[in-house]
Amino acid sequence: MSLVLYNTMGRQKMEFFPIAASSDSVGMYTCGPTVYNYAHIGNLRTYVFEDILKRTLIYNGYQVKHVMNITDVGHLTDDADQGEDKMEVRAQKEQETVWQIAEKYTKAFQSDMLELNILPPDIWCKATDHIQEQIAWIQKLEQKGITYRLADGIYFDTARFPRYREFAQLDMENLMAGARVEMVAGKRNPTDFALWKFSPENQKRQMEWDSPWGKGFPGWHIECSAMSVRYLGEQFEIHCGGIDHVRVHHTNEVSQVEAVTEKTWVKYWLHGEFLNIAEPKLATETKPEEKKMSKSGDNFLRLQLLKDKGFQPLAYRYFLLQAHYRKQLVYSTEAMGAAQRGFINLRNKVSDLKQGAEKSPVEIAKQEKPMQEKFKQAFLQAINDDLNMPAALAVLSKLLDDNTMSSRAAFDLVCDFDRVAGLNLAATETAVPVEIQELITERQAARKQKNWQEADAIRQKLLDAGYELLDSKDGVKVKKIR
RNA sequence: GGUGGCGUAGCCAAGUGGCCAAAGGCGACGGAUUGCAAAUCCGUUUAUCCUCGGUUCGAAUCCGAGCGCCACCUCCA
Incomplete structure (x- = not known):
């Protein structure tokens, strides 16, 4: 069955094919966090969406090479x-070094990924580990005559790359008209951006490197270009x-890549929509205000906060999966609950199914195969329609x-679907400790004697x-709840 | 002001011309089961698909107008 994905390049759903027609390997680059x-x-939410994409590709039989970057330098507080x-x-x-900050928040991020059952990338790459690649790429742009130098850095001249506006579908005139952005003195076009920034003269940066243009650090955008090309x-x-x-x-x-290579760089671009948050305003207000969450704003919810409220990380994943990735979703405590x-x-249903399955033979009866296939096709049709x-x-x-299929047949299918959903539906309960088992036995004895008080106490x-x-x-049945 | 998107049951949310008298989840209600629970099972419940007009044999789905909401046009996933 064909896999159809919505491609931002072209703004429409397109059937997915790897670049090399005969190949089943897929290169996938996902923009990682600024730590x-x-x-x-x-x-x-974005990383969960990307995980669903990756798992869907794998489910369809593709070999995915997944690269994710860690931005640990160059991301400025405004654009x-x-x-x-x-x-x-x-x-x-x-009061820490930038390196300590990067380490700390990278680890926190990876821990969140683990809790949400997001498959790790094959390659993690840090911007600061690839300074030479970035410098080399800027040099290529320089050779194409597409850069210029200002007092504070080397810039990309977007007017020299006529296809610039295509991707963003930018309306240049409107952009100009609305020009609310204070431009760096000397910028030729409002859309021009820094490739290399010089260290300020009056202040020592913790992160800075020598370059053909002077001491400084790379602009934010060049890292993804240089590193994705390096690995993919x-x-x-x-x-x-x-x-x-x-x-x-x-x-x-x-722009950075195609200005150099003069060929299409990435075939499919996919973007996840925002999660907004219903922010209860003052008690006097009845309607909560919906606001998007911002990393620099104050309505900032972390996974840890959800856990503190008693929500399981995988339940959050389930919450996200209930909405399509290209639609804005509003988070609220009620919806999360x-x-x-x-x-x-x-999970309870799957757990019952699993117990049933463990009692039945591993081989599925022949007559059940068509039924399984029917469900499997329905599932595949959903995920292959732009990850529905x-x-x-x-x-x-x-x-x-x-209830027409055996527990075994149904359970095997659930496990199959979970390869994509990633909800750990078949997770085995941890073994019950002996002392717990003893208490259970004790309670059963009390129940037999109809000593309900004792039984309830236990x-x-x-x-x-x-x-x-x-x-x-x-x-x-015993269920571990913590 | 410009641009993109959305408006489906009490709530969340699929569906985007006939298979829709509209999937699924949450909630609510009744029943089975249970010492009581919990879980599970069975059943029930609630939708003029934002409004008005149009296109069509046929519209939640296409077109137009209106109303409401969100996002982007500093940074942000």
Whole structure:
């Protein structure tokens, strides 16, 4: 079945084919975090979307080579190429070196990824580890005569690359008319951007390098161009990021690469929409205000905060999967609570199915194969239609409600679907410690004697210890809840 | 002001010309089961698909107008 993806380049759904027709390998570059702070749950939405994309490709039989960068230098506090470096600002604030800051927030990010069951990239690359590649690429642009020098750095002349506006679909005249951005003195066009920034003369930067143009640091956009080409070649299949990157960051990246190579760089561009947050305003106001979350703003929710509220990271993943990645989604505690209940119900059903499956033969009866295939096709159709996870989850729900198949056949399918959903649905409960098992036995004895008071006391005790008991016809089930 | 997008049940959310008297989830209600719970199972519930007009044999789906909301046009996933 063909895989169709919405390509920002062209603004339409397109059938996916690797560049080399005969090959099943796919190069995928995802813009990673700028590690000057923790990731918020809005950032994480994008990474979950990219993970679904990657898992869908793998599910379709492709070999994915996934590269993700870590921006640890050069990302300025505004885009007029005259703000401060976010990393340096943060280091100042926390009284640590920029290197410590980078290390700390990179680790935090990777830990979030792990908790959300996001598959790690094959290659992590840090901007500061690839300064030479970036300098070399700027030199290539220089040889093409597409750069110019100002007092504070080397700039890309967007007027010299006529295709510049194509990607962003920029209306240059409007951009000019609305020119609210204070331009760096001497910039030839409002869209021109810095490739290399010089260190300020009056101040020592923690991160700076020698270059043919003078001591300084790379502009933000050049790192993704240089590193993706380094690891994936001058042409590769997929590049993704947040929707906000279309206009400036990715447009600049495309320009930098294609101005040098003079051929199409990336075949498919995918962008994830924003997560907004319903922010309860003052108690007097009835309607919550919807605002997007900003890493520099104050409505900043981290995964840790969700955990503190009792939400499981994978329940957050489930929350995200219930909406399409190209639609804005509003986060609220209520919506998250509903998702968590849904997620727990889902897991309970799968858990029952699993117990049933463990009692049945591993071989699926022949007559069940067509039924399995029917579900599998429905699931595949959903994910292959531009990653329609809400529809895919509906197929999963229908599967769990189906009672025509054996537990074994159904459970195997659930595991298959979970390769894409990544919800760890079949996660095995951890073994119950002996002392817990003893208490359970004790309670069963009390129940037999109809000593309900004793039985309930033990049940409460176990609950406090993090184990929930579920009496069923087949005996007592134990669920670890913490 | 410019640009892009959205408006589907109490809430979240798929569907974008006939398979839709509209998927799925959450919630609510009734029942089975249970010592009580929990979980599970069965059943029920709620939609003139924002409004008005048009195109069409046929529209939630296309077109026009209006209303409302969101995002982007500093940085941001």
